[in-house]
Amino acid sequence: MLLCSACSSSRTNAILASHLTGANWQIVAVDPDDGVMRQLTRTPTDKRMPVVSTDPSSVIYRSNEGDLCRINIRGGVARQFISGDQITSFDVRANLIAVSRIRGAPLSNTDVWLGKQDRPDRCVLDEVAREEDVAISPDGSKLAYSRRMPGEPQDLWLYDVTTGKRTQLTSGQRWTLCACWSPDGTRLAYASNTFGDFEIFVVEIGTGKMIRLTNDAGFDSFPAWSPDGQCIAFVSNRSGALRIWLMNADGSGQRCLTADESEFRELSWR
Numbered sequence: 599m600l601l602c603s604a605c606s607s608s609r610t611n612a613i614l615a616s617h618l619t620g621a622n623w624q625i626v627a628v629d630p631d632d633g634v635m636r637q638l639t640r641t642p643t644d645k646r647m648p649v650v651s652t653d654p655s656s657v658i659y660r661s662n663e664g665d666l667c668r669i670n671i672r673g674g675v676a677r678q679f680i681s682g683d684q685i686t687s688f689d690v691r692a693n694l695i696a697v698s699r700i701r702g703a704p705l706s707n708t709d710v711w712l713g714k715q716d717r718p719d720r721c722v723l724d725e726v727a728r729e730e731d732v733a734i735s736p737d738g739s740k741l742a743y744s745r746r747m748p749g750e751p752q753d754l755w756l757y758d759v760t761t762g763k764r765t766q767l768t769s770g771q772r773w774t775l776c777a778c779w780s781p782d783g784t785r786l787a788y789a790s791n792t793f794g795d796f797e798i799f800v801v802e803i804g805t806g807k808m809i810r811l812t813n814d815a816g817f818d819s820f821p822a823w824s825p826d827g828q829c830i831a832f833v834s835n836r837s838g839a840l841r842i843w844l845m846n847a848d849g850s851g852q853r854c855l856t857a858d859e860s861e862f863r864e865l866s867w868r
Contacts, residue, residue: 611867612636612671613822613831614648614657615842618861625659627671628842630824630831630867633855638673649690650868652715658690666697679716687730692738694759698730710743712759722757723764733777733786742767742777742786754788754801767801768808776820776864780847781827787811789819789832798832798849811849822865823847831855831865 612627619637623644627636639645643662651658651668658668658679666679666688684700686708697718701707708730710723723729723743731744739759746752754767754774767786768774775796777788784803789796796819798812812818816836823830827847834843837854840861845852856862 611825613842613855614650614866615833615862616646616648616864623863625657625669626862628856628862630829630844630855633842633857635856635860636673638669638671639676647687647864649688649866651690652693654868658688660685660688664700680718687732689732689734691734691736694734694738696732696734696741698732698743706748710741710757712741722762728752731775731777733779735779736781736783740783742779744774744777754786756803767803767806778821778823780823781825787821787823787830789821798830800847809849811845812852818843820863820865822867824867831867833862833865 613630615626615628616623617626623646625638625645625648645659645661647660648657655671656668657671658666661667664684665681667676668679669676686698688697693714695718696712698708698710701709707726708728709721710729710732711718712722713719728746729743733742741757743755744752745755751770752773753769754777756765756767772791774788774790777786779786785800787800790799796817797810798818798821800809800811814836816834818832818834820833821830829844830847831842831844833840839859842855842862843852844855
């Protein structure tokens with residue numbers, strides 16, 4: 599089996615994930631070499647969407663109430679980061695924070711806010727649409743997001759942080775979710791059900807060329823690039839439960855990382 603160096607060599611960074619623990623989702627760190635899991639949060643309510651902070655020693659996640667909290671990557675006491683914003687997705691990178699928030703009315707719409715550090719104080723996307731699944735490019739120059747107008751497919755778009763220009767990346771994809779930047783900022787991995795089941799795709803930013811990486815009868819989603827760009831982690835139920843899988847960045851060498859029946863969602867690997 600062909601494995602990328604990020605998956606076969608010893609490394610200290612972990613794949614962050616939401617993990618179903620009992621009746622609740624909690625934040626865990628999973629070793630990409632052997633699948634050993636370390637639980638970071640233990641609460642009676644859901645904790646979701648972990649993202650490595652700009653300070654690599656801490657993790658930011660979304661609480662059940664829509665707040666953002668910060669916790670040390672080794673675990674411990676969590677502290678509130680942003681409160682009361684009804685956040686549906688977020689990203690933190692390059693000293694920027696982007697969040698999608700539910701608009702007061704109509705509730706089916708979300709707006710995207712951008713700002714420095716912990717202050718998303720500038721509304722940059724406020725159409726009558728669902729604009730979410732935000733992902734900041736590694737250099738902070740662009741924001742990828744999914745956009746769905748009423749009655750239309752949900753596609754990937756780019757927002758230029760400097761100029762405000764918006765560019766459509768995909769077209770007619772039905773549902774396109776969970777965009778994740780390659781470390782060099784040239785590609786986006788994402789999940790789409792264009793051909794029926796949700797599969798993992800990659801789109802090249804410069805050319806718009808789309809490459810399909812997975813092709814099976816299960817649900818494949820939540821892609822996350824390894825820090826060296828050679829490997830992609832994703833979630834799949836092709837063998838039963840929603841487990842974490844690994845593959846080379848070209849789609850080869852697919853293998854299951856977590857072997858038990860634990861369920862995972864929302865991966866982050868930086």
